Amino acid sequence: MTTSTTPLPARIKAIRQLSGDTSLFTLQLLKQSPTQQTTPARFQPGQFLQLSVAGVGEAPISYCGLPSVNGSIELCIRKAGRVTTALHSAVVGDGVAVRGPFGHGFPLEQYTGTNLLLVAGGLGMAPLRSLLLALLQRRSCFGALTLLYGAKAPDALLFRHELADLATRKDLSIRLAVDRAGACPPGIPSCSVALLPDLLEGLEIVPQRTAVPLCGPSAAYRSLIPPLLALGIPPERIHLSLERRMQCGTGVCGHCAVGTLLCCIDGPVFAYSALQAIEGAL
Ligand SMILES: Cc1cc2nc3c(=O)[nH]c(=O)nc-3n(C[C@H](O)[C@H](O)[C@H](O)COP(=O)(O)OP(=O)(O)OC[C@H]3O[C@@H](n4cnc5c(N)ncnc54)[C@H](O)[C@@H]3O)c2cc1C
Numbered sequence: 001m002t003t004s005t006t007p008l009p010a011r012i013k014a015i016r017q018l019s020g021d022t023s024l025f026t027l028q029l030l031k032q033s034p035t036q037q038t039t040p041a042r043f044q045p046g047q048f049l050q051l052s053v054a055g056v057g058e059a060p061i062s063y064c065g066l067p068s069v070n071g072s073i074e075l076c077i078r079k080a081g082r083v084t085t086a087l088h089s090a091v092v093g094d095g096v097a098v099r100g101p102f103g104h105g106f107p108l109e110q111y112t113g114t115n116l117l118l119v120a121g122g123l124g125m126a127p128l129r130s131l132l133l134a135l136l137q138r139r140s141c142f143g144a145l146t147l148l149y150g151a152k153a154p155d156a157l158l159f160r161h162e163l164a165d166l167a168t169r170k171d172l173s174i175r176l177a178v179d180r181a182g183a184c185p186p187g188i189p190s191c192s193v194a195l196l197p198d199l200l201e202g203l204e205i206v207p208q209r210t211a212v213p214l215c216g217p218s219a220a221y222r223s224l225i226p227p228l229l230a231l232g233i234p235p236e237r238i239h240l241s242l243e244r245r246m247q248c249g250t251g252v253c254g255h256c257a258v259g260t261l262l263c264c265i266d267g268p269v270f271a272y273s274a275l276q277a278i279e280g281a282l
Pocket residue numbers: 048057058059060061062063076077078079080081082083084085123126127242243244245246268
């Protein structure tokens with residue numbers, strides 16, 4: 001897969017509010033890249049693109065949907081600073097620009113035949129939704145599929161409308177945790193007040209046949225990795241997405257260094273085995 005490093009124009013096709021500060025934006029590319037073969041709409045779950053708003057700036061954003069052939073791209077964006085606030089003020093039809101895909105995503109090819117335990121904290125659900133949709137598209141290629149997802153409160157759970165549908169599937173197990181009590185989304189059975197690592201309790205895990213894609217804040221990684229290792233999951237099968245301040249996205253500027261690795265080209269998804277010796281990586 002090749003990357004479009006030139007920003008390509010896109011239009012906002014749809015906006016759906018997912019929580020108080022986070023919305024799902026569907027973009028439509030208006031033009032293919034000059035080489036035709038490169039398109040920011042074709043990617044591996046876990047990769048990201050650089051999204052720019054004219055006159056404001058550019059920000060790295062993970063893909064949260066499935067790759068498309070028609071140039072449609074889904075992004076789940078939290079209002080944080082200049083670019084994302086500009087996006088949240090935009091309306092359907094407004095123009096933006098995108099370049100990508102960048103970095104390494106989740107190693108889908110390694111997941112064939114294995115059980116998968118997906119663990120998402122907060123906005124980490126965005127890239128994991130992309131991965132989950134890709135796994136469900138080829139469901140028979142994978143073993144047992146479990147999603148653990150934690151958010152601050154029930155109304156901060158992203159993609160609630162989809163979680164309710166997913167919870168009815170027999171080939172996917174979902175456990176949800178929230179920091180604060182509140183009404184749980186209808187149709188979702190187990191939305192407990194707990195911390196993410198608590199959701200591991202009682203799970204039947206076959207460590208040698210399980211891979212764990214993780215996405216969330218560093219604090220979640222620090223609390224989840226020790227119990228995962230204690231369960232016997234090998235460090236090379238824990239795959240986590242790191243968030244670092246980025247600028248070029250192409251390994252030139254060095255802003256996103258993690259030890260000797262660069263988050264933008266070596267990551268953002270890393271095997272824990274590649275990070276465990278790097279002080280401050282998590
Ligand atoms: C690989 C990757 C994937 C991402 N995916 C998503 C996504 O799917 N959805 C989403 O909403 N956001 C995502 N982010 C985060 C997003 O890029 C940042 O929030 C970005 O700063 C938003 O741009 P802005 O101009 O709105 O904010 P800015 O104006 O740049 O900054 C907003 C605030 O956040 C602080 N800040 C910005 N970036 C960082 C950082 N990396 N670490 C610590 N503090 C920081 C700034 O100091 C400031 O206080 C991703 C980041 C990376 C690196």
